[in-house]
Amino acid sequence: xxxxxxxxxxxxxxxxxxxxxxxxxxxxxxxxxxxxxxxxxxxxxxxxxxxxxxxxxxxxxxxxxxxxxxxxxxxxxxxxxxxxxxxxxxxxxxxxxxxxxxxxxxxxxxxxxxxxxxxxxxxxxxxxxxxxxxxxxxxxxxxxxxxxxxxxxxxxxxxxxxxxxxxxxxxxxxxxxxxxxxxxxxxxxxxxxxxxxxxxxxxxxxxxxxxxxxxxxxxxxxxxxxxxxxxxxxxxxxxxxxxxxxxxxxxxxxxxxxxxxxxxxxxxxxxxxxxxxxxxxxxxxxxxxxxxxxxxxxxxxxxxxxxxxxxxxxxxxxxxxxxxxxxxxxxxxxxxxxxxxxxxxxxxxxxxxxxxxxxxxxxxxxxxxxxxxxxxxxxxxxxxxxxxxxxxxxxxxxxxxxxxxxxxxxxxxxxxxxxxxxxxxxxxxxxxxxxxxxxxxxxxxxxxxxxxxxxxxxxxxxxxxxxxxxxxxxxxxxxxxxxxxxxxxxxxxxxxxxxxxxxxxxxxxxxxxxxxxxxxxxxxxxxxxxxxxxxxxxxxxxxxxxxxxxxxxxxxxxxxxxxxxxxxxxxxxxxxxxxxxxxxxxxxxxxxxxxxxxxxxxxxxxxxxxxxxxxxxxxxxxxxxxxxxxxxxxxxx
Amino acid sequence: xxxxxxxxxxxxxxxxxxxxxxxxxxxxxxxxxxxxxxxxxxxxxxxxxxxxxxxxxxxxxxxxxxxxxxxxxxxxxxxxxxxxxxxxxxxxxxxxxxxxxxxxxxxxxxxxxxxxxxxxxxxxxxxx
Numbered sequence: 063x064x065x066x067x068x069x070x071x072x073x074x075x076x077x078x079x080x081x082x083x084x085x086x087x088x089x090x091x092x093x094x095x096x097x098x099x100x101x102x103x104x105x106x107x108x109x110x111x112x113x114x115x116x117x118x119x120x121x122x123x124x125x126x127x128x129x130x131x132x133x134x135x136x137x138x139x140x141x142x143x144x145x146x147x148x149x150x151x152x153x154x155x156x157x158x159x160x161x162x163x164x165x166x167x168x169x170x171x172x173x174x175x176x177x178x179x180x181x182x183x184x185x186x187x188x189x190x191x192x193x194x195x196x197x198x199x200x201x202x203x204x205x206x207x208x209x210x211x212x213x214x215x216x217x218x219x220x221x222x223x224x225x226x227x228x229x230x231x232x233x234x235x236x237x238x239x240x241x242x243x244x245x246x247x248x249x250x251x252x253x254x255x256x257x258x259x260x261x262x263x264x265x266x267x268x269x270x271x272x273x274x275x276x277x278x279x280x281x282x283x284x285x286x287x288x289x290x291x292x293x294x295x296x297x298x299x300x301x302x303x304x305x306x307x308x309x310x311x312x313x314x315x316x317x318x319x320x321x322x323x324x325x326x327x328x329x330x331x332x333x334x335x336x337x338x339x340x341x342x343x344x345x346x347x348x349x350x351x352x353x354x355x356x357x358x359x360x361x362x363x364x365x366x367x368x369x370x371x372x373x374x375x376x377x378x379x380x381x382x383x384x385x386x387x388x389x390x391x392x393x394x395x396x397x398x399x400x401x402x403x404x405x406x407x408x409x410x411x412x413x414x415x416x417x418x419x420x421x422x423x424x425x426x427x428x429x430x431x432x433x434x435x436x437x438x439x440x441x442x443x444x445x446x447x448x449x450x451x452x453x454x455x456x457x458x459x460x461x462x463x464x465x466x467x468x469x470x471x472x473x474x475x476x477x478x479x480x481x482x483x484x485x486x487x488x489x490x491x492x493x494x495x496x497x498x499x500x501x502x503x504x505x506x507x508x509x510x511x512x513x514x515x516x517x518x519x520x521x522x523x524x525x526x527x528x529x530x531x532x533x534x535x536x537x538x539x540x541x542x543x544x545x546x547x548x549x550x551x552x553x554x555x556x557x558x559x560x561x562x563x564x565x566x567x568x569x570x571x572x573x574x575x576x577x578x579x580x581x582x583x584x585x586x587x588x589x590x591x592x593x594x595x596x597x598x599x600x601x602x603x604x605x606x607x608x609x610x611x612x613x614x615x616x617x618x619x620x621x622x623x624x625x626x627x628x629x630x631x632x633x634x635x636x637x638x639x640x641x642x643x644x645x646x647x648x649x650x651x652x653x654x655x656x657x658x659x660x661x662x663x664x665x666x667x668x669x670x671x672x673x674x675x676x677x678x679x680x681x682x683x684x685x686x687x688x689x690x691x692x693x694x695x696x697x698x699x
Numbered sequence: 700x701x702x703x704x705x706x707x708x709x710x711x712x713x714x715x716x717x718x719x720x721x722x723x724x725x726x727x728x729x730x731x732x733x734x735x736x737x738x739x740x741x742x743x744x745x746x747x748x749x750x751x752x753x754x755x756x757x758x759x760x761x762x763x764x765x766x767x768x769x770x771x772x773x774x775x776x777x778x779x780x781x782x783x784x785x786x787x788x789x790x791x792x793x794x795x796x797x798x799x800x801x802x803x804x805x806x807x808x809x810x811x812x813x814x815x816x817x818x819x820x821x822x823x824x825x826x827x
Contacts, residue, residue, distance in 0.1 A: 132727055133717045160713065167728065206741055218737060242740040268798065270720075270728035280721050287714065287816045296818075344744040346819070348710035351717060353818030355710040359744045370741045 064091055065274035066128035066592035072170040074185070074192070076258055077118060077177030081192050086171050092594075093682065095604050096127030098565035100172050101143030101154050102611045106686065108174075111618055111693070115147035115250070116232055116257040118178035124165065124223075124263075125172040127568020131163030131271055131350070133283035134587045135290055135579070136570035138163055138350025146249040147234040147257075148410070148464050149485040149509050151616030151623070153249035156513075156565055158349030159241035164221040167267025179259035186216070187265040197261045202227060204403035205239035212264055220264040226405025228452040229256035233462040235410030235487065239402055243347065243357065243372025247407035249486065249508050274593030282590050286583045290353050295530030295577035300346070302335025303356030304376040304572075309334050310532050311380075313539050314522040315643030316492045316499075318385045320438055321416035322481045322633060325492035326539075326642025329389040333379050337391035347372055354573060362395035366441060371399035374408070377512075380490030381412025386419070387438035397444050404452035409511075410464065413487035415447045417465045417480055418457065426474050432457045478632035483510035484616075494634050495542060495647035496521035498550040501657045502557065504628045507612040513565075515557035516575070521545055528578035542643045547653040551661040559605040566605060607681040610665075610673045614686050617672055618693050624670035628658055668697030700771065701825045702809060704748035708821035711738050711746045715813035715822055722812040724801075731798055733807040734822075748821060751794045751807035760789035766806070771827075777803040 063069060064086060073082040094103045101123050113119040123143040130137055140162030146153025165173065168189050175185075184197035200208050205226040212222050222240065229236035229252035236252030237245045246252075255263075273279045290296055299306060311317050312330040319327045331337070342360030349357070359372045374382065374394050382401070383394040401408045419436050421427040429435055433456045436443035450458030460468050465487055469480035481488040486509020493500040502515035519525040519532050522542065564571035567588070573579040581598045589595040617623045630649075638648045662669055666677030674697040678687035713729055713736055720731035734750040758766040758773050765779035766786060775786075780803035787795045787804050796805040814822040 133714070133721050167730065210741055242738075268728070268730040270726040270731075270800075273727050276721065276725045276727075279727070280718070283718070283721075284812075284816060287818060291818065345707075345746065346710040348712035350712060351714045352710070352712045353714070355712065357710075359740075361744070370744050 063272050064088055065272045066132070067091055067096070068166040068169050068171045068271055070170050071172045071174065072187070072192070073174045073176070074194070075177045076175055076179040076183070076194070076260070079194055091128070093604070094608065095566040095601065096130070096171065097125050097139065097141035097156070097568045098143075098154055098562055099604060099608050100125040101141055102152070102608050102615065104172070104174060105143055105145065105152065106611055106615050109145055113145055115145045115150065116253060118176070118258070120145050120254055120257070122175040122251075122254050122258055123172065124162070126162035126166050127566055128592050129588065130568030131166040132273065132587070132591050133279055134286050134351065134569070135573050136349065136352045136354070137568070138352065139565070139568050139570055140165070140246075141565055141568070142238065142246045142251045144249070144251055144254040145619060146486070146508065147232070147253050148250040151484060151620050152507055152612040153251065154508060155246040155248040155251045157238065157240055157244045157246040158352070158570055159221070159244040160350045161221045161223060161240050161265065162568060163350050164265045164267045166271050167269050168265055169267065169269055175258055175260065178257065182259050182261055184212070185260055185263045187263070189266070189268055200261045201230060205405045206242055206403050208262055209239065209242060212262060216264055217266075220266045222262055222264045224262040225252045225256050226403055226452065228405040229253050230261070231452065231454050231462070232257060233406065233451055233454070234464045235407040235414070236405050237407045239405060243359065243402060244349065245402070245407070247409060248511055252405050273591050275590045278590040282586050286587060287353060289583060290573060290577065290579055293577045293579060294534070295528060296354060298534060299530040299576050300354045300356070302339065303358055305335035305338050305358070305374065305379055306533050307376055307529060308379055310535070311491065313537060313643070315542060315639065316496060316518060316522060318380050318488070318490060318492045320387055321385060321420045321479060322488070322492060324641055325494070325639050325644055327384045330384070332389050333383045333391045333394055338374070341391050342395055349570065352570065354577065356572060360395065362392040362399065364392050364396045364441065366396055366445065369396055369399040371395050371402065374398045377490045378408040378412070381409050382444065385412050385416045386444050388441060388444065389439065393441040396441060397448070400445055400448050404448060406448060406452060409489045410487040411448060411451070413481050414451065414461050414465050414468070415444050417469070417476070418447055418461060419443065420479055421472060421476055426472055426476050427457070478636065481631050481633065483630060484627050486510050491518055493521070494639055494649055495545050495644040497545050497547040497649060497653065497657060498554050500630060500634070500649060501550055501554045501661055504630055504654070504658070505554070505558070505661055507609065507616065514562055515554050516561065517553050517557050520553055529576040530578070539643055541645065544647055547649070547656050548660065550657060551664045554661065555664055558609060559602045562608065563601055563605040566601070566608065607683060610678055610681050610683060611686060613667075613673055614678070614690055617690065624672055625658060628671055629654060670697065672697035700809065700827060701752065702750055702807065702811070702814060703823050703825050704750050705821045705823065706746055706748045708819045709736060709746040709748050710819055711736055712818070714816050714818065718812045718816045722810050723808060731801070731805055733796065733805045734794055734813060749792050749794050750822070751792065753807070753809065754791065756789050756791055757786035757795055757806065760785045772809045773806065774808060775803050775806050780804070
């Protein structure tokens, strides 16, 4: 028995319809903790190198962590992994809700799907009973509609993952939806599930998770739930959730607007957290055991119809809102709903749509190709593009490949304003004057995503406090000086170990990052749950190890992978921001190189951005170093 | 003393169910909880808490008098219970539960743990 863990890995070969239950190796739990660590370890060990991301040889992994499902704040995270169809490299994405805890109550820490089901299927897990059922009648249905139908058929106690048409049709930024509005949005994980002919996974668990010290777990859990109520952000941050940062982001000129043409929009008060409360919200919607629910579930009333939808959270406000110049919160919520139902990641979809509209404005894509006139600020234009993409109809077949590939095909300079890194579209923070955050995006292991490191407060406000501190800070829009680029790497690296650590543990980071909930709570809870008194620094060391491992996976999977994969789009290096607090600022290629050199040196990677054998060995990845040598893709030195 | 649900405050996190099982059975297992949360999604988008109000219908239904009142709280005598399920069927709120690993049904003991933990104050204790 491994306290904290369910103790079993569930493996299903979909091609053969073979089910295997494997005891969770204690060494794996000890060395990689869980969640993202299990995903990386499994992908490195078991993914056939150079696999087709949408072929049967790719792996679909769902992994909880040792703290998932336990009595503590926000223990509801599930991590998903695959070789990403968006980037061709290492891919992971996570969601909150209730799925991971239910998987553990059913008895499983990790689910690994391989092969391809011979027909459209529904995977049902009820404790020890596993069944693959035909789901042809669900194929083509929306994500939310599918979940509603399965809840009605199977019962309320089931926690359900679904994909929409985008996942069925191999859109490389298709997401997984759960709990009527929670998504594992990034890297195309929904397309991987669709490629395996799995429309949905339903799990019901009625078992117990072993815990090292049940009495102490109860006491420490109650203490943690009481302690978090004393944080100012408990009442200050929670009501608006992630959308509460919108005004601050705009005030510091980091609000992606008009396909990242600028970084400030004076309509931000129409689409901020207050607008959600004013116009949309019905209820706060919490993930498992979450004391600070960021989910805002509501009803949007628009000219295109009325819809129920969870969100929009900040990323969606940014990419489907300001970046597409949609200036009404109800319209952003409608686009959010369309993405949810079609099974599209709102971040990537927003970037792709804004790129396509800019191409149309510049005459690089014409009306006939797109199927209609499209323009910034027009909800119908965005909805048209989303529907085409999800069904790969007309222009949608091009856009379904993501902005990097679409721009390569359209050419004519459109690559310069295709906003991505490594093929993953950029999330909601403009960084031409935020060099630390720029570096964070450049070196994020899955591509341009903020989840791995977020240092914008440090860059633009000199703050290392919580997000709530930033939001609560007084100030007005003012012209910001040009930021210094040197000395940024250490802070970024620290953040890249800290934030993903929560993905190893299987819990949400927002209580820590947004409210400043103290590390000591997590250390104490981890000890009483697992019986393993790891210090926070011990855990951070594992997080660092996983960072080198995910970089190594991408190096193995992508021919010639290295430094060239880490550059931001040309727009950020060539076009000064035209207005707002960061007017006139951009970042030069020489400055980008300074950021990268400092980062690689501190990481123990060579100047081509590959982990050296010595670094891998120092972090306990000797076997990885040997494997990388056989692929001739570890760093020199 | 009464446990009162304010469903309009509930965000569906389920911490109440988890602490219930942990307090009463020492198990990390929300299927061992004596209350339930029902999300009504996609529409109308609300949560409904169902809990025991100590009405005593279960005791009336029990054929072996294994449920007795103590200070306004109806408790199951697990030794006397014959696991017939009559109380579960009779409960007007649907909040007596059976679990494969337990010999007697799960019923609210008014331990107050759920109210202590609920971060939304959707479960509160009202003194008489």
